[in-house]
Amino acid sequence: MLFGIEWDTANDWVFAWSILPILMRGLVVTVQATLLGFVVGAILGLVLAALKGARLRVISWPAAVLTEFLRDTPLLVQLFFLYYVLPEYGLVLPAFLTGALALGVQYSAYMSEVYRAGLESISHGQTEAARALDMAPLRTFAVIILPQAIPRIIPALGNYLVSIMKDVPVLSVVSILELLNVARIIGDRTFNYMVPLTMVGIIYLILTLIASAGIRYLDDRLPRHGIPLR
Amino acid sequence: MQEMNNPSDPATQASNPMILMEKVVKRFGDVTVLDALDFEVARGEKVTIIGSSGSGKSTVLRILMTLETINEGVIYIDGKPLWHEYRDGRLIPASEAHLRTMRKEMGMVFQQFNLFPHMTVLRNVTESPMHVLGLSRQKAIRRAHKYLDLVGMMDHLDKFPSQLSGGQQQRVAIARALAMHPNIMLFDEPTSALDPELVGEVLTVIRRLSEEHDLTMLLVTHEMEFARQFSDRVCFFDKGVIVEQGTPEELFTAPQKERTQQFLKSVM
Amino acid sequence: MDWSIYLKPLWLGVGVTIELTLYSTLLGALFAFLFGIGRLSHQRSVRWASISMIEIFRGTSLLVQLFWLFFALPVLGKALGVDLRLPPVVAGTLALSLNIGAYGAEVVRGAIQAVPASQYEAAKALDFTPCQALWRIALPQAIPEMMPSFSNLAVQNLKDTALVSLIGLGDMAFQAERIRNLTQESVPIYTLLLFMYFGMALVITILMRLLELYVSRWRMRRG
Numbered sequence: 270m271l272f273g274i275e276w277d278t279a280n281d282w283v284f285a286w287s288i289l290p291i292l293m294r295g296l297v298v299t300v301q302a303t304l305l306g307f308v309v310g311a312i313l314g315l316v317l318a319a320l321k322g323a324r325l326r327v328i329s330w331p332a333a334v335l336t337e338f339l340r341d342t343p344l345l346v347q348l349f350f351l352y353y354v355l356p357e358y359g360l361v362l363p364a365f366l367t368g369a370l371a372l373g374v375q376y377s378a379y380m381s382e383v384y385r386a387g388l389e390s391i392s393h394g395q396t397e398a399a400r401a402l403d404m405a406p407l408r409t410f411a412v413i414i415l416p417q418a419i420p421r422i423i424p425a426l427g428n429y430l431v432s433i434m435k436d437v438p439v440l441s442v443v444s445i446l447e448l449l450n451v452a453r454i455i456g457d458r459t460f461n462y463m464v465p466l467t468m469v470g471i472i473y474l475i476l477t478l479i480a481s482a483g484i485r486y487l488d489d490r491l492p493r494h495g496i497p498l499r
Numbered sequence: 500m501q502e503m504n505n506p507s508d509p510a511t512q513a514s515n516p517m518i519l520m521e522k523v524v525k526r527f528g529d530v531t532v533l534d535a536l537d538f539e540v541a542r543g544e545k546v547t548i549i550g551s552s553g554s555g556k557s558t559v560l561r562i563l564m565t566l567e568t569i570n571e572g573v574i575y576i577d578g579k580p581l582w583h584e585y586r587d588g589r590l591i592p593a594s595e596a597h598l599r600t601m602r603k604e605m606g607m608v609f610q611q612f613n614l615f616p617h618m619t620v621l622r623n624v625t626e627s628p629m630h631v632l633g634l635s636r637q638k639a640i641r642r643a644h645k646y647l648d649l650v651g652m653m654d655h656l657d658k659f660p661s662q663l664s665g666g667q668q669q670r671v672a673i674a675r676a677l678a679m680h681p682n683i684m685l686f687d688e689p690t691s692a693l694d695p696e697l698v699g700e701v702l703t704v705i706r707r708l709s710e711e712h713d714l715t716m717l718l719v720t721h722e723m724e725f726a727r728q729f730s731d732r733v734c735f736f737d738k739g740v741i742v743e744q745g746t747p748e749e750l751f752t753a754p755q756k757e758r759t760q761q762f763l764k765s766v767m
Numbered sequence: 768m769d770w771s772i773y774l775k776p777l778w779l780g781v782g783v784t785i786e787l788t789l790y791s792t793l794l795g796a797l798f799a800f801l802f803g804i805g806r807l808s809h810q811r812s813v814r815w816a817s818i819s820m821i822e823i824f825r826g827t828s829l830l831v832q833l834f835w836l837f838f839a840l841p842v843l844g845k846a847l848g849v850d851l852r853l854p855p856v857v858a859g860t861l862a863l864s865l866n867i868g869a870y871g872a873e874v875v876r877g878a879i880q881a882v883p884a885s886q887y888e889a890a891k892a893l894d895f896t897p898c899q900a901l902w903r904i905a906l907p908q909a910i911p912e913m914m915p916s917f918s919n920l921a922v923q924n925l926k927d928t929a930l931v932s933l934i935g936l937g938d939m940a941f942q943a944e945r946i947r948n949l950t951q952e953s954v955p956i957y958t959l960l961l962f963m964y965f966g967m968a969l970v971i972t973i974l975m976r977l978l979e980l981y982v983s984r985w986r987m988r989r990g
Contacts, residue, residue, distance in 0.1 A: 338961075338965055340922075341922060341926070341964065341965050341968035341969070342926065342961045342964045342965055342968070343925075343926040343927070343928075343929035343930075343940070343964060344926070344929075345929040345930060345932070345933075345940060346929055346940055346943075346957065346960050346961055346964060347961070349940075349943075349944070349947075349953075349957055350953075350957040350958070350961060353947065353953030353954075353957060354953050354954050354957060357953065357954060434828075435827070435828040435829070436828065437828070438828045438830040438831060439830060439930065441830075442933065449828065449830060449831055449834065453834060453838070456838055456839075460842075461842060462834075462838035462839045462841075462842050463839040463842035463843050463846075466831070466834055466835045466838060466839040467835065467839060469831055470823075470827045470831055470832075470835060473826065473827040473828055473831060474822070474823065474826045474827055477825075477826035477827070478826065564891075564892050565891070566888055566891060566892070599894060599896070602891075602892075602894040603894055605892075606892070607892040609885065609888070609889065609892075611885055613885045613886060613888065613889035614889075615886065615889070615904055615908075616908065616985065616986075617907040617908055617985045617986075618985075626893075626903065627893035627894065627895065630895070630899060630903065631893060631894045631895060631899070659985050661985075661986070675893070676892070676893075679893060679894070
């Protein structure tokens with residue numbers, strides 16, 4: 270019994286059907302962690318990208334090193350770091366938030382690269398043309414650069430959303446009851462790991478396929494040359 | 500049912516055309532590129548094919564080199580069917596094994612040279628004799644030296660294609676094709692991708708080849724002056740058929756058909 | 768804070784991490800070529816098998832794959848009457864290499880397809896078999912293209928080895944957690960651990976760059 274739901278170990282198929290609602294609870298946690306981690310990562314990534322683009326070497330260089338550092342170290346270790354180290358400095362977060370934070374921090378490094386690449390791919394000619402027309406820098410960014418960058422950035426970010434979802438099981442080490450963790454607990458208690466773990470695999474496959482299709486759809490719908498402005 | 504020619508009979512051999520294309524049709528989707536083409540090339544003959552783009556001239560070469568299939572018709576190379584083979588006295592579509600045997604009769608030089616960029620000049624020429632013909636390393640190198648000497652590239656054996664000019668690369672490509680000892684050499688616009696000052700060196704090699712060797716040679720080119728000097732026969736292709744053919748004197752100085760006259764006026 | 772207490776046990780873990788990374792990257796490269804080339808096969812069965820493997824191991828989480836191989840496979844084996852209990856080392860290496868192989872397969876496939884069609888035509892004109900053309904002509908030209916992506920995958924693999932600590936394999940992360948349990952001093956241990964991974968990642972990046980230069984020798988020469 271888990272989450273108050275009983276399971277039936279009569280045979281594998283009955284078992285599978287009976288644990289499905291339990292796995293769904295875990296799936297909800299997975300989705301929540303994915304979305305929260307994505308949002309945190311997107312925001313932190315933006316900050317990181319802004320810092321890296323700063324004109325002062327004193328700011329941009331440490332930001333670049335930090336990005337590389339985050340990309341080259343495992344999520345698991347970053348998670349342990351935040352989980353054990355933060356409380357020592359007085360910040361005690363619930364495990365779920367720590368997990369989402371770890372996901373966000375790890376992926377902020379990747380997402381900052383997406384922002385940077387997306388913005389840089391809009392030719393410098395666009396900026397020069399805007400300056401020749403005496404457009405203010407902020408307006409240039411908001412009205413010229415950003416709408417053209419978005420169709421390139423969004424699909425790339427979408428791919429990282431899927432990656433985050435596949436990294437959520439790592440959060441199980443801090444006892445977050447996401448999908449894999451739930452399945453493992455069921456396995457621990459019934460000694461039948463095969464059924465729950467296989468189901469988790471299938472659920473992940475389905476989720477990935479849906480998400481990939483969604484990103485492809487988004488990619489098709491987003492106009493190639495930028496958000497049209499009338 | 501097709502009558503079988505016996506290629507090994509000397510009398511037959513003398514009278515056999517080297518290349519015989521009968522009512523060959525080639526379609527790309529809805530477009531008919533070759534329209535029931537009848538085409539014959541005698542043993543040792545040097546034929547130039549001219550025509551505007553889309554006329555099907557490159558396609559003829561590509562079909563002979565088995566790079567393109569045919570939709571209808573039969574092709575014989577030295578009496579042996581190319582895209583068909585005999586089974587119980589009947590012609591059926593050729594198997595890959597048959598094609599591989601037939602391919603050895605032809606050698607091709609491409610417009611874009613298509614040298615293997617990751618191999619040296621020497622290796623480009625020895626690779627196929629060693630691994631397709633099964634020659635020993637020694638024999639293959641000797642053979643490579645012979646043909647690289649013929650094309651004048653002996654000073655560049657250890658260079659990579661990226662270190663060579665276009666003319667040099669094309670000459671290596673010619674040596675590479677010759678090293679397989681084909682009976683027929685196909686040249687698909689060999690100088691069209693070259694800077695003007697490099698065209699001469701390649702044409703010189705091709706002319707040397709035609710004078711010193713008994714090869715049957717098929718050349719597709721826009722170099723009309725060279726065609727005049729090099730060819731036994733010139734064929735003008737238009738819209739997938741041969742409009743007119745004859746000796747260089749006949750075709751260039753006294754073209755009969757109007758389309759030929761129009762084309763020659765536009766290129767000369 | 769006495770750093771030396773931490774270094775020795777961590778050092779034990781380093782050996783395991785390096786071995787694991789090395790074996791799983793090599794095996795992963797093998798899988799990448801197998802699945803990537805299989806994906807381009809003319810035989811439908813080979814193509815579909817490759818696509819399935821690629822989609823399954825890219826579409827599910829690595830930790831799920833790891834747990835499945837370690838926990839679920841034995842159960843399946845018992846039902847079939849076969850002993851399929853994998854030691855953590857085997858399960859870990861297998862999961863890591865299948866995972867990286869699936870991602871690498873797409874890199875391999877893309878690079879092979881990027882080789883110009885004219886190269887295949889030249890090979891055909893010289894009467895190479897399709898197999899010879901792939902092995903002698905296409906692959907040598909495709910491999911330099913794959914190297915930058917392979918470098919990223921190798922670093923990713925290094926990071927992923929940390930997960931095998933969760934099935935009890937004594938790598939760096941495992942040792943670190945053990946030490947933390949004993950000494951309760953989290954900050955130094957995990958800071959050190961992070962820097963150790965960072966250092967190893969940099970070493971891998973440099974090694975891969977050297978490898979890239981080696982396989983690209985012929986591309987570097989200019990007349």
